[in-house]
Amino acid sequence: MNKTIQHIFFIGLLFSSTAVFSQIKEEKLILDRKREPEVKKIEKKKTSIEAEKNYPPQEKSANPPTYDITNVPASSDFKTSLIQGEDISPKFDAEYQNNYFQLGMGNYGKILADGNISTKLENGMEAGGDVHFLSTSGLKKVYAWDSKQSTANIGAFLNSYGEKGKFSVNADYGLNDYNYYGIYALAPASNNVDLKQKTNRFKVNGYYDFYSNEILNDVRVKSSFLSDHFGAKENQAEILVNLSKHGVELPSFDDVNFNADLGLNLETVKSDFELLTKNSSQFLNATLAPKMTFFKGKSYLIIGSDFSFLNAKNSNMTLAEEVKNNKTYWFPKAELQFAAADEFKFYAGITGGLQLNTYADLLEQNPYLISDQELRATETKYKFYFGLRGDIDQNIKYDFSAGFGKMNDILFFKANNLFNVAAEYNRLPYDYANTFSSVYDNGTVSEAKASVQYFPLANLALDAELKFEKYNLENYENIYNKPLVKASLGGKYSILDKKLNLGAKAIFATDQTTNSFEVNHEAIDPNFRALENKNDKIGGFADLNLSAEYKVHKNLSIFALGNNLLNTQYQTYKGYKVLGAQILGGVKISF
Template sequence: MNKRIQILSFLFLGFSQIAFSQIKEEKLILDKKREPEVKKIEKKKTSVESIKNYPPEEKSANPVTYDITNVPAVSDFKTSTIQGEDISPEFKEDYQDNYVRFGMGNYGKILSDAHISTVLESKMEVGADFHFLSTNGLKDDYNWNSKQSGATLGAFLNSYSDKGKLNVEANFGLQDYNYYGIYALQPDSNVDLKQKTNQFQVNAFYDFYSNDILNDARLQTSFLNDHFDAKENQGAITVNLSKYDLFQNDNFKLNTDLGVKLETLQTDFSLLNQNSSNFFNASLTPQISFYKDNSYLKIGANVNFLNRTNESLILLEYQKSEVLWSPKVEILFAPQDEFKFYAGVDGGLKLNSYAELLKENPFLVSDIQLRPTHTKYHGYVGLKGDFDQTIKYDFSAGYSKINQMLFFQANDIFDQQFTLNRSAYNFANTYSAVYDNGNVSEVKGSVQVFPLENLDLGAELLVQKYQLQDLDEVFNKPLFQTTLTANYSMLDKKLNFGFKGIFITDRTSNSFEINPNSTLSPTSYVSTENRNTKVGGYADLNLSAEYKIHKNFSIFALGNNLLNTKYQTFNGYKVLGAQITGGVKITF
């Protein structure tokens, strides 16, 4: 009977290619041993998990024992922009945390990654990891170079003392690619379309096991420059203060928290208008929490003291200091684990950095105006729960009022001279940031199902509707996006399969049609903008398989974009078609 179930499960995984989902780096993180919270959490491979176990008294228990958390021997590196998405099965049992992996595939793809760590005395762990991926691009689709490569090298330290745990990580990332998505002007094959970014980051996190006031502290830094001499420095210090169990009686308790954050962002561009910006933000997040059994009421606020300076060749120095306030209230009623009703309102301030925007759209011109986005309020209601550690779900609907929402808008050519001897960003193919105020309505859901011990299924859904104040169209934002995932193991976990489907509906973009200006001057161009260009939706199906031949040796195969659709992430920028990659992995 068990064999039949395994066979049926495997067949289900194979036929699940009809599912669709979105491209996102965020993953559905659900640990069956933890409180059933269905959330999107950004994964940091070289970091000790910094999410606290609540209720808070678990943290202050004495004595407290922390074990070294191994890192799965599976790469989670970011893939090339035109590749689609690389996936690998991830299983948290019976892995070894030291590995080296190498693979090759079509489109000249080469991938290599490794993770090495060791535990020293006093439970101190040190290690390093390396990730590299390159492709030759779309030689048959573009006459010019669309080759891309990316590499990340990092080192980390995890220290566990009697008073707390410390995590420090430093990494250097390099992205080398081209503005290959030309659709307005046709460059020669030898035109230099190069863009290159370097980013160095140092992050540290200290979590106090038992401290009456000081809860944890965090340091984040980032230093970035690109091929066109843009420079950006970013830093933040966050300290969380807390006083728990101020009052406790008959399963009722009162907790207080105060978050203090200081952050700075300085960006300078050297091209075109030479925009520069300087931000300093001090934020306070006080909160009072009332707990009754598994239900709670949290009342707080998010207060930001923002000082900003913007300047460019066409804009005189603009300075502004302001205090921005957003509410932070949430109530959760949990009569049982299967059904937990919640509602709340929150908001906050987000400093938009060049480094973060490049992760979403690497085809930005190296001269954009940066503004902070302020969510005045975000109201939401939802239902979540856990059915016997077998089904975990979270569904919610929300409505937000946001100032300075950021969208990506395509650029025209920056000069009208009749020549193709242009800089890489000057073929009407790059993007800039555009901002608008408005409202956003959303519906989202997350589900993860564990029908068998060796099978887990996941799904995420996000529907967003924008109402903007000035822009007539919502640029490069889909109405509907969803993600379906599956992981399956068999043969005593020697054979692992993974699936990820991607589906995104149509988006709207602006675009330019550029022609010689024969009427006025034979040595110039004239451009016409279309502000309702449709960028088609897409389905991207991905499969992976790994077979462990020996406890220290395995082979793997990855299949990306198996529908072989060269869809566009942004107008004019196609991704690679179907890709098959195979390789070996050595663990030790």
């Protein structure tokens, strides 16, 4: 009886705690699985603790390398367009199985199919693949025109564990088929208007990690090929090489060790668009990143730099000739951590860097972009930060930090006006003031972050995050489509000997500013007149999501997901409302 009361109490605590917030910032489906290849889930950090499995004990036992396990989505994970919900079904490593297939159906015509399979081969090799499909019929009762969409991914990987290192290669194809349904300024001539957009992306990644940290540490190769419905094409390739010498003892300083690292990175991107001004850009970025780390216990000092050389070429129909730019950058890198105890670790540092903005990356943030984008590199000249983190009795983990930075070419999105001002109602899919373009400005950013994880029981985990970002720009009064505050609150609870897994997540965002257009037409004027509002507001939101999965048999589970349970059709971008309350149920077969 006491255990039953305890279970009921914690279920109530888990679900009621999330009711403070509701609604989700970017409605998306993220299948939070621990996937192979693990190469995309593990970032090597010599200051961390946990070691990767499958390493030969002879070479690793003396000086084992250490790893940070990060929540980087595996190559097969995907997110759909913004009218989707978030899959928050809890996953527990102890019960994890690689081989499974699950099928689900729900309201709004939702269909989910998801599977993964892997097998061990001879000579320490492992191969596998996975497939995912999600579709929805969209908001038929909200929009008279088509808002349906679907996403599919197919992936394959191969891992090889040799005597000197681990080799991984993976390939992934992703398809996103959706509509520019966010029409608010001008009604189409008919409900059968063509609003179609579709993107295809193929990625191939390779990785070799040497077991020893002597000189050549690891090598990574990445490539990506993207195309869309309107003829845009983008090719991206990157190679990263890490050289290192770790664990050097300094005789003049007791218990002080020294690491030396040198990172070499070469990245190239070529993007070509076929619409409107037909923007074309090509970037070649070479980065040299030396770093020295002095550490004693859990205290450390990192001193380093990034030296980048950027070769950029841009052209479009409005430019008389191709614009070329060659520039060299230097960015400071330093961090100091003083570990007074496990519970209190004070840290401060400075960082900077160059980020190439690609069409593929922009679509991940906003799929409703016009297929003609000006692409630039964002420069973080410097960012100072400080904070406090710690681990209290293995029950509470926290990290509080604040920072201030100076940036050039800060990326955000603005709404587009009509491209054709003639008073016509049969228009191209992107010509209803329903798309967005990248825009850049220089300025400063002030930010504060807080994250807390609480583990009151072995089978209960709670987490909360809060982020504040304030931009001051040189030319724009407001930064568009970025909320001032974002927050999340979630938890996972496992009961009945882990046969029943419960999950909850609430996401909150404050109001965000955007530009928008009001389109008018007078009978005596052959053209539309558009008035721009540069200070329009998209309301904040709170999104509540719950999930449950019950293991009927060791090879059979049933699950149910509830997304946006407050049933609020808020907007993520102007005109783009998300699905209301969604219930999806299904079965999962493990083998």
